[in-house]
Every structure is written in C-alpha cells, then in structure tokens.
Amino acid sequence: MRSKIYCLGSGSKGNSYAVDDGRSVLLLEAGLPAPKILSGYRELLPRVAGCLITHEHMDHAKGAAELARRGIPLYLSDGTRNGIKNIQNPYALHTVRAYEPFHLYGQEEVLWTVLPWEAQHDAAEPLGFLIQSRTTGEKLLFATDTDFIPNAFRELNIIMIECNYSNHLIDRAVEEGYTPASAAARIRNTHFALHDVKAMLAANDLSQVSHIYLLHVSAANGSKQLFEEEIRAFTGIPVTVF
Ligand SMILES: [Zn+2]
Numbered sequence: 265m266r267s268k269i270y271c272l273g274s275g276s277k278g279n280s281y282a283v284d285d286g287r288s289v290l291l292l293e294a295g296l297p298a299p300k301i302l303s304g305y306r307e308l309l310p311r312v313a314g315c316l317i318t319h320e321h322m323d324h325a326k327g328a329a330e331l332a333r334r335g336i337p338l339y340l341s342d343g344t345r346n347g348i349k350n351i352q353n354p355y356a357l358h359t360v361r362a363y364e365p366f367h368l369y370g371q372e373e374v375l376w377t378v379l380p381w382e383a384q385h386d387a388a389e390p391l392g393f394l395i396q397s398r399t400t401g402e403k404l405l406f407a408t409d410t411d412f413i414p415n416a417f418r419e420l421n422i423i424m425i426e427c428n429y430s431n432h433l434i435d436r437a438v439e440e441g442y443t444p445a446s447a448a449a450r451i452r453n454t455h456f457a458l459h460d461v462k463a464m465l466a467a468n469d470l471s472q473v474s475h476i477y478l479l480h481v482s483a484a485n486g487s488k489q490l491f492e493e494e495i496r497a498f499t500g501i502p503v504t505v506f
C-alpha cells in the first residue's frame with residue numbers, strides 16, 4: 265500500500281501535514297493551534313508515532329508545546345527546541361541533529377527511519393527530513409523553508425517540497441507594492457523558489473517518484489496553479505499543491 269499524505273495548512277499562516285503508511289502516522293510540523301491539529305487528524309491520532317518539526321517559526325511550531333503536553337513525541341533540533349516557548353514535557357522531546365539518522369518505534373519495532381539534513385533559513389537550527397517508512401519501504405523527502413538543499417537523494421518515492429515564489433511573480437509583487445522590497449530580499453535568501461525546485465528535481469533521480477507535493481506557496485509572490493502546471497510539465501509526475 266502507498267502512503268497517504270494529508271494537509272491541514274500550508275504557507276505562512278501555518279503548516280501541518282501527516283503521512284500515513286497504513287500502519288503508523290507521522291505528523292510533519294505543528295504550525296497551527298494544537299486543538300486544530302488534534303481535531304483535524306482525530307481519526308489518525310491513535311496511530312501517530314510522533315511529530316517532526318523543521319524550525320521554531322510560528323507557522324511551523326505554534327502548536328508544538330501543546331502537542332508535547334498531550335504526549336505526542338516531538339523530534340526537533342536543539343536550536344528549534346530552545347526557540348519554542350512554554351515547551352515543558354521532557355518525555356515528549358527528542359533532540360535530533362543533522363546527518364544523524366534516528367528511528368521512531370512501535371511495539372519494539374522500527375516504524376520509521378529519519379535522516380535530518382541541514383536547511384538554510386533564518387532560524388536557529390533548521391532541518392529538512394528524509395523519511396523512510398519501514399512498512400512500505402517508501403522514501404519521502406520533506407523540504408521547506410530553505411534557500412538551498414545541500415544533498416541529492418537516492419530512490420525517492422514522494423517529494424514534499426516548498427515552492428514559495430517565482431522570480432517573475434515576486435518582482436511583479438514588489439513593483440505593484442504588494443511585497444516590500446526588504447521582505448522580498450529576505451524571502452529570496454531564506455525560501456525555496458520555483459527555479460530552485462526545478463534545479464533540485466533535475467539533480468535527483470526521479471525514476472521512482474510517484475507524487476510531488478508543493479508546499480508553502482506565497483499568496484503574494486507565487487501561484488498555485490502556475491507552479492502545479494510548471495512542475496507537472498517539467499517532470500511528467502503527478503503534482504498536488506497544498
Ligand atoms: Zn514557514
């Protein structure tokens with residue numbers, strides 16, 4: 265069986281995703297209020313193994329402390345953990361580091377293997393994640409809020425990747441006054457663009473990729489429809505934009 269991907273929110277207003285491999289569920293980000301996450305994934309909760317968090321910005325970590333308080337194990341870098349306020353339940357916190365793989369366990373068996381990698385973002389210690397389900401064997405790349413992806417990955421099956429803006433649309437948004445020039449400069453240095461997504465996809469072996477999910481599209485500087493069409497045409501692989 266193939267993994268199912270769910271999304272309750274994507275973008276600067278809040279990110280929350282879930283991967284269900286049929287046996288276990290992994291939450292990705294906690295950037296919405298915890299009650300929204302808990303009710304949105306109500307049916308999946310009994311099978312949730314944990315929640316991976318890339319960095320401490322509110323749109324990725326707003327609900328994190330409350331999820332930990334409710335006993336959902338969080339996996340995050342030390343820098344991210346220090347950046348989240350009111351995080352208290354030490355039993356639910358697992359500090360992870362770039363390039364040190366870790367496992368999430370069920371009843372004495374490994375359910376997921378995760379390799380964190382170093383993201384490039386204006387946060388304390390941001391990470392991306394290469395995630396493998398031990399049930400389906402599928403490999404999923406999760407990459408958001410990064411200016412650059414420092415690795416190529418082998419045998420990916422699912423790609424969840426930020427596609428924040430395009431040069432053309434961000435230039436136009438600055439010209440028309442929707443995006444201040446200073447904000448545009450920050451976005452260019454800290455977020456993944458349409459041309460970055462294409463370069464990354466060109467650098468990786470896509471022969472086993474069944475689906476590409478585009479994340480964190482900017483309302484002012486991006487276009488869901490255009491990005492979906494461009495990446496589908498570029499790869500020939502089904503694309504969903506969250
Ligand atoms: Zn973000």
Ligand SMILES: [Zn+2]
Binds near residue numbers: 319385387409
């Ligand atoms: Zn961020």
